[in-house]
Amino acid sequence: MIHRQTLARLVGDLRARKLSSVELVRACLERIEASQPALNAFISITAEQALDAAQAADRALARGDGGPLAGVPIGHKDLFCTAGVRTTCGSRMLENFVSPYDATVVERLKAAGAVMLGKLNMDEFAMGSSNETSYYGPVRNPWNTDRVPGGSSGGSAAAVCARLIPAATATDTGGSIRQPAALCGVTGIKPTYGRVSRYGMIAFASSLDQGGVIAASAEDAALMLREMAGFDRRDSTSVDTPVPDYVAGLDAPLEGLTIGVLKEFFDEGLDPDNERCLREALTVFTRLGAGVREVSLPNISLSVPAYYVVAPAECSSNLARYDGVRFGHRCESPRDLQDLYKRSRSEGFGAEVKRRIMTGTYVLSAGYYDAYYLKAQRVRRLIAADFERAFGEVDMLMGPATPTAAFPLGAKVADPITMYLNDIYTISANLAGVPALSIPCGFARGLPVGLQIIGPHFAEQRLLQAAHRYQLETDWHLRIPERFA
């Protein structure tokens, strides 16, 4: 079956003309349409543009041209701006927003020949860990549709999990790639801050946001990331260092590698079934020649509170642009300018986004800046220093991506803190700006478990190698929910 092929295999088959892009795109579009009532992974499906692009890709391939991803169907998280295509960011605020330009990531994948099939559902403005805050309805986990897919890139993770598309773009501010990847049993990588351009990515928390990939395997993620990564003058925090060939080095052996097991992550909050899967995964790495030792990051417990100061502060500032004047939702017959601002924003934003904006407004308000924002930035440095110290001793860190497997819809909406604590293992990598990925490493009561691997700045290649070697030894990443097999 065509949908079960990896992206790596599809690239080869398309180039060898064993398969046409039109044929492949049609098959994926059919699967997407059929899955929508059950999963709701897409906010917009761009079938017409996709078929046009597929035809163009087929013509290029027939000439022996076409980029490295020529004809491959993908989806974009609906916070990447796509020229001429509605970009909602999961919000009513941008329900009718048609982006006038492409995000750099979109532009690069287009140039590589990838074909966009649509825009993927997500938590509103990427604020959420369950995809339940989307204005366009929740996404459901393909392994069990009563469960959440994780968030905020829930649509990306669910679509790849159900093999509607071989790969998708995603973004990660506090775990939004790794957490849904873990809960859906797929591979997700958040690169180093600055590695992938943020130009055209709708901003949530600018010092934490980073674009990345969700795919079925580390090899597929490497194929995507190789095209997405790299310097962009239009993003002032983009880093101008060469991008290694993530694909070429995948087979490098792991002998001599030192893995640090994150002591604080194996705490009482970790589900014992998840822990069992993770411990087993570690033995695979030992068998592959890696050394494993325990490492402590003493300040890591402060990650979540520090994040919930820094992220809302930056969010309240970034989301101030939605004023009902230049673009986005505007209320009916405003009395005056204040009324225009207030009602447009209150109607356009959902409850979680409002809470984050208000938390940010509070921590930045007169008299509280030092106590919260500055304090959180100091704690952020302590956490970054913990990582730096750890990477002086080990090459990479391993631990859980999430405390438990996918939880039921509605289970954590009542208390924001319970929801926030879902990202307890992922947030620290964003605060420190280091790259991290999640790969499937087993099942807890029928639901996938994710292993998180964290590396030093710009160690994406080493992380992908480790993940790839593990995936050569195991078949967790090949498991597909029966209903979508």
Added chain:
Amino acid sequence: MYDFCTDFRFLDGTLMALTRAQVESIAHLARLELEPAEIPAFQDKLSRIVDFIGELERADTAGVAPMAHPLPGLSQRLRPDAVTEADEHDLYQRNAPQVASGLYLVPKVIE
């Protein structure tokens, strides 16, 4: 304007729950209008969040410099002060809720 500094008090080192007036004031600063009926829920959830981030208090950060950017040693890159973008006025205004003669329309500001 609400005075935060006199109204937020510490009790045994922890923050008190936010009052209704405080929540309304924060909403005003954020240019949000909350329905009267939804204020108690915001009050409850925001109080829990404020209490949660109050944990930072226990961190010893004496002598630690604040970290604003996750990549150490990198300074803000500046570009030459030159025009590089084309004028896309019409394209951008297609997303505007209300325009006339190339101008964004808002309610009357000056009486």
